[in-house]
Amino acid sequence: MDLEEIKQQFIDALSKVGSEKDLAELEVEFLGRKGKLTTVLKGLSDLTIVEKKRIGGAANELKEFIAEEFRIKNLEFRMKKWELIGEQEKQDINSIIPDSRFQIPPSTLGHIHPISNFLFKINRVFEEMEYEVVDGYEIETDYYNFTALGTHLDHPARDEQDTFYIKDLEHPDKKDLLLRTQTSAMQVRYMKKHPLPIKIIIPGKTYRRDNDATHSPMFHQFEGLVVGEGITLGDLKSTLMIAMKKLLGENTKIRFRSSYFPFVEPGLEVDVTCAICKGSGCNVCKNTGWLELLGAGMVHPDVLKAGGIDSEKYSGFAFGTGVERMVMVKHAIPSLKLLYENDIRFLEQF
Numbered sequence: 434m435d436l437e438e439i440k441q442q443f444i445d446a447l448s449k450v451g452s453e454k455d456l457a458e459l460e461v462e463f464l465g466r467k468g469k470l471t472t473v474l475k476g477l478s479d480l481t482i483v484e485k486k487r488i489g490g491a492a493n494e495l496k497e498f499i500a501e502e503f504r505i506k507n508l509e510f511r512m513k514k515w516e517l518i519g520e521q522e523k524q525d526i527n528s529i530i531p532d533s534r535f536q537i538p539p540s541t542l543g544h545i546h547p548i549s550n551f552l553f554k555i556n557r558v559f560e561e562m563e564y565e566v567v568d569g570y571e572i573e574t575d576y577y578n579f580t581a582l583g584t585h586l587d588h589p590a591r592d593e594q595d596t597f598y599i600k601d602l603e604h605p606d607k608k609d610l611l612l613r614t615q616t617s618a619m620q621v622r623y624m625k626k627h628p629l630p631i632k633i634i635i636p637g638k639t640y641r642r643d644n645d646a647t648h649s650p651m652f653h654q655f656e657g658l659v660v661g662e663g664i665t666l667g668d669l670k671s672t673l674m675i676a677m678k679k680l681l682g683e684n685t686k687i688r689f690r691s692s693y694f695p696f697v698e699p700g701l702e703v704d705v706t707c708a709i710c711k712g713s714g715c716n717v718c719k720n721t722g723w724l725e726l727l728g729a730g731m732v733h734p735d736v737l738k739a740g741g742i743d744s745e746k747y748s749g750f751a752f753g754t755g756v757e758r759m760v761m762v763k764h765a766i767p768s769l770k771l772l773y774e775n776d777i778r779f780l781e782q783f
C-alpha cells in the first residue's frame with residue numbers, strides 16, 4: 434500500500450476514534466509489530482539503496498506524524514478525564530455548601546489564543562516546506578540585533594526600533610544588552626554556528642518602545658532565513674507565494690515593491706491581497722486592495738560575512754513580519770489591543 438494511502442486511512446480512522454480503547458487499537462493497527470506502517474518499513478530491506486532512501490525517509494516521516502497525532506489525541510483524552518474528575522469534585526464541594534452564592538461555578542474550557550494558534554500554523558506551514566523551527570533569544574546583544582545587521586551605532590534605522598536596554602548586573606559597564614526588536618537578530622547568530630545550507634524559521638516575541646492603537650511594546654514576529662548555493666530572488670518569491678496562500682487563504686496574491694532594510698540588498702516590501710475586501714478595495718487597505726505585510730530581501734553580503742559565510746560563493750534570502758498583524762488581517766480584527774485584553778467575549782469567537 435502506498436504511503437499517501439496509509440496516511441489518508443490513518444487520518445480518517447483517527448477522526449472516528451471515540452475512546453482510549455479505540456485509540457490503542459488504532460495504534461496497534463498502524464504502528465504495532467504487524468501494523469500497516471511497520472510492514473512498509475520492514476519491506477524496505479528488499480529495495481534498492483536509492484528506493485530505500487526515498488521511501489524510507491518518507492515512511493519515517495509518516496511514522497513521526499502518526500506518533501505525534503497519537504500523542505495529541507492521548508493528551509486530549511487525559512485532559513477530558515481530568516475535567517470530569519474536576520467537575521465531580523466541584524459537585525461534591527457544592528453539595529455541602531448550601532448557599533449558592535459561595536458555590537463553585539461550572540468551569541468553561543478555554544482554548545488556544547489566536548496568536549498562539551497562528552504561531553503553530555506558521556510552524557506547521559514552514560515545516561511542511563522543510564524549514565527547521567528555531568528558537569531565538571529575547572534578550573539579545575546590541576551586536577546581533579543591530580550592528581551585525583548593518584545597523585551601526587549612528588544608523589538612523591535604529592531610531593525606528595528604539596527598545597528596552599538591560600543592565601547586566603555582573604558587568605555594570607557593559608551597555609549592550611537589550612530586548613530584541615526583531616527576530617532578524619537570530620540571523621548572524623545562527624549562521625555562525627551552523628553549516629550550510631540553512632533553512633530556518635524563527636518565531637518569537639520582540640519588543641519596542643511603542644504603545645498606541647496599532648503598536649504594543651511586546652509583539653510577535655517570525656523570520657525566515659535561507660542560505661546556500663544558488664539561492665535567488667525567484668526562490669524568495671515562490672516561497673512567500675506558497676506560504677502566504679497557506680497562511681492567509683488560497684486566493685491570496687503577493688506583490689513585491691523595492692524597499693530598504695539595512696541587512697538585505699535588494700530589500701523588498703511584500704504586499705498581500707487585502708484579506709478583508711479580497712482585493713476589491715476597502716478602508717482597511719485604503720482602497721488599494723493590498724496590505725503591506727512583510728519585509729524581505731536577499732541577505733546583504735556583509736551580513737553573510739558577519740556570519741562567517743563566503744558571500745562570493747553563497748547567497749540567501751530573508752523575510753520577516755509581525756504575527757499580530759497577520760492575525761488581524763486574517764480575522765479582520767480592527768484593533769491590536771483586542772488581542773491582549775483577554776476579554777472572553779472576544780476570545781470566544783476564535
Ligand code: DAH
Binds near residue numbers: 697753
Ligand atoms: N526585521 C524587520 C522589521 O522588524 C523585518 C524584515 C525586513 C525582516 C526585511 C527581514 C527582511 O528578514 O529581510 O521591521
